[in-house]
Amino acid sequence: MRTMRWISISLIGAAATLQWGCGTELDPTDDVTLSYSSALAGDFMEPVVASTGTGDIDVALDDDDTLRIEGDFDNLVADLREFGGGAVHLREDTDEETARSLFTFDVEVDDDDRGGSFSENIDLTEDQVQDFRAGRYYITVHSAAYPDGELRAQLNESAPDVSIFDDSWGLMLTTDAQPHDVDSDAEGWMWAILRSDNTVVISGVVDDLTSELVEINGGAVNLHDTDDDEDTGPLLFNLDYEMIDEDSVRFWYTATLSTAETLEMESGDFYVNVITEDNRDGEVRADINHDDRNFFEEIWDDVMDDRDPTTEDPPF
Structure with missing residues (x-):
């Protein structure tokens, strides 16, 4: 790839x-x-x-x-x-x-x-x-x-098609979303798409991380499912990622969910967690739900306006 x-x-x-x-x-x-x-x-x-x-x-x-x-x-x-x-x-x-x-x-x-x-x-x-x-x-x-x-x-006759999407989430990754205290200025954004054939696509970026990424249980950027009445839960997938610079990371992933996993995602039970050396429980997190949809829509254009398209600087 x-x-x-x-x-x-x-x-x-x-x-x-x-x-x-x-x-x-x-x-x-x-x-x-x-x-x-x-x-x-x-x-x-x-x-x-x-x-x-x-x-x-x-x-x-x-x-x-x-x-x-x-x-x-x-x-x-x-x-x-x-x-x-x-x-x-x-x-x-x-x-x-x-x-x-x-x-x-x-x-x-x-x-x-x-x-x-x-x-x-x-x-x-x-x-x-x-x-x-x-x-x-x-x-x-x-x-x-x-x-x-x-x-x-x-452009070829056998080019693949995609199914329509059932839901989408635009989210901020923040330290405040973590259930534990984090001393960091890190922040990021991500989008998640759920298609009608249970395909999920996730991509995003985080900037200003305090330390290097650390892979725990196979990955440093992970998708989790929360346990009942808990803030955290089991690992589902290790997301792919690459460093943009020493304190910025870009991540992405696509997978086909089971019917049960699809229902859990639609119920807002999934979250993305980014793990670093200084914050092994997670430095920033995004809960994949629509609780902050209005807030995200209000700030999204401002986030994009801060980008300088003539450089390779990350968005924050």
């Missing part, structure tokens, strides 16, 4: 061979040799992203090697934001850590800045047709919360 940088400033590569025309409606009467639709979802990002955003891409390749792409998306967790020259990129999958950006689309942005639509025609060379047919092209949509990409769609 490719690990992406927290903020990736992808320069537009030498893609002069791509000739872009005006966006047009896809016409089923044209001489189309290949056509299909692909879903945009955070689940397809590498690593995965918990996003309420959804979207679709329609693709058609004509017999004159013109590639036509139309797409739309909405309900991003944060405002659409330009990174590396644009907010929506066509990329070529390579062996490099950060895939090459071939083009940035002109997006007609919705009034809420959380969605939009785009349409382009591309005249491909023979080599580019081969790359496209091999499934090497994909599209990413970038936001203030997820500068490396909040949504992704792979």
